Amino acid sequence: MPAPDFGALEQRLLLAGTAPAVASRMREELEDHYADLVDAGCAEGQSAESARHAAAALLGDLELLVQVAGGRPELKSWAWRWPRLASTVYPVAFVLALPVVPIAAGVAHAPAIFRWAGCALAGALVTAAIFLGLQLAILFS
């Protein structure tokens, strides 16, 4: 039996409205829990394969956890708890973020941008020199 898909569990929790921090930590805790169950099975003398099989069976259907977590309002993300507020705040936040994102990207990749700008400047100078040479050749021919 393959190990439970904890990534899919986290996605299911998020889709059920669970706060991202809670979903992420639950995933980590369950991965550890599964590893503990496998270790315990191996310590009891089971083969690694049968220990993994038993651990997955003991964990059972993780959909139950999604249902229980989804039924607890205190575990929901704020956007699920206050959807009208979220539908107001998110568009405003994105509009405010729009001009900031290119600047932030520029700062984060400043060395690459300087290299690109340097190359573009060098290219422009070479092109201008060629045009100047051609122009002079026309004038003095």
Place this chain on the structure above:
Amino acid sequence: MAQTNPPFMSGVPELLLLRLLDQREMYGYELVRSVREVTGEAISLGEGVIYPALHALERNGSLKSRRKAVGGRTRVYYSVTSRGQARLGKLADEWRRVRAGVDVALEEPVGAGA
């Protein structure tokens, strides 16, 4: 007004978790095993119940958590806060009250109060 106990049955996991964590800090796997042990295997809280309950208790301030590296793994250990201790006392009182009421009802001959 008569006291009611609508959240009581759904509060059993919280009561057990708070009681166990009031004694020492533990992580999820330890708690699942401990609940089974201390209740003489009468109650077994599955992972599907225990983790949402732990997170909910932490969110309402009854528990606090910290990450601790043990044997190459980073575990999340939970412990009870002062607010959690107050909630534990309240839930324990509620449990004793309901248990006493149920015991009386079970010992009373049917129809004796009529």
